[in-house]
Amino acid sequence: MTGFTGSAGFAVVLAEAAAIFVDGRYTLQVRNECDGDSWTFRHVTEEPRRSWLAEHLPEGGQLGYDPWLHSQREVETLKDECARVGGDAAACPDNPLDSIWSDRPDPPASTVETHPLAFAGESSESKRQRVSQVLQDNQQDAVVLTRSDSIAWLLNIRGTDVPHCPLALSFAILHSDARVDWFINARRVPDEVAALLGKPYASTPPIASRQPWGSWGASASASSRKAPWRGSSIACAAPKRRSEQEPIPVSCPRRPRTRLRSPGHARPTCAMERRSAAFSIGWTELLPGRT
Incomplete structure (x- = not known):
């Protein structure tokens, strides 16, 4: 525009x-x-x-x-x-x-991949159990995840929807029983990826079809004790602050940055450092007057 x-x-x-x-x-x-x-x-x-x-x-x-x-x-x-x-x-x-956006790019259609356990350090099923326990402790039925990086962490998945970022654009609802509704085109999720996610898991039709918010509510309220939206037991994990209308027991779950890494990170990290160093050297050699 x-x-x-x-x-x-x-x-x-x-x-x-x-x-x-x-x-x-x-x-x-x-x-x-x-x-x-x-x-x-x-x-x-x-x-x-x-x-x-x-x-x-x-x-x-x-x-x-x-x-x-x-x-x-x-x-x-x-x-x-x-x-x-x-x-x-x-x-x-x-x-x-x-x-009026006639030349709008098509929705992402690339295949989602798993993030190997050697690098993730914890299975998706284990992560969902941990977060669902937080929901139970806060008397919440579900949490709506709107950040793709949070979903990538929770499900141990990676994608190519965003240049230079290994993300698959999607939404998800994690329930207090560790069941997750993943709003992504099911055709993008291979059987082997779905199998590694563990149970319970369910994908939905493409979110790009602009399903009404009511479809989220219907999905969440199937096992909820209360009505699904504002003033209810559903929490939203997108904002970083608590809201009186929508309590937030979990805010953007993801792997914390710590010194402790899973063993699988060692070699890729060294390889990335070497590539970064090579790029830096090559770039400085192109600068006028630099040797």
Whole structure:
């Protein structure tokens, strides 16, 4: 929509005005890549969104957002900023960009692979049992995992959906009985990967089909003691803070960075260090005036 290719930023489009917000890394790049006649350029901290909305969002105005793309905390902040000027933020049932994005890339279709136990240090079944015990201790029925790195850690899986990051984009619900509902195209999960995940495990149709949130609720509530969403026993692991509406017993589970590594990490780590050193030497030799 904007033509901006930087790694961080966001845009707000109103009927009569539009702005793009970036940090100090992209103040020059955004002006080179985006049409200055269509966009107002703003620094994300020095010229924040709330001040721009105060100038341009009319009283009683409604600002739409895609609930698939924003955390609960982000939505609360956006609603507060709109309310300050007499407006509101409302979830859109369909993202209007989807209807005009004709050259949108296809959803990831690569095959998911297992992360060998020699490197993971613990089986997925064991990890799920440990996290489910935390849920039970906190009287929670399930936790919704929205971070792909958390899911990669929990299920001991790897993918190629993100350049330079071994992630498979997906969502998951881990229940207090260690059962996990994994929202990923089942065709991407080979039988051998499913077998290594252990039981209980179940994959679902592609999340890229934009299943309604209700389908998550139906999946989670099948064995829940309470209703599945806000104010219930379901927790969300995406935010880093606790919420009165959605208690968080587990926040982004993953392997901690410690000095202790499983034996299988030794050789790959040494190999990566050698490649990094070789790259550094080769790069310095290309610099003018360097030997």
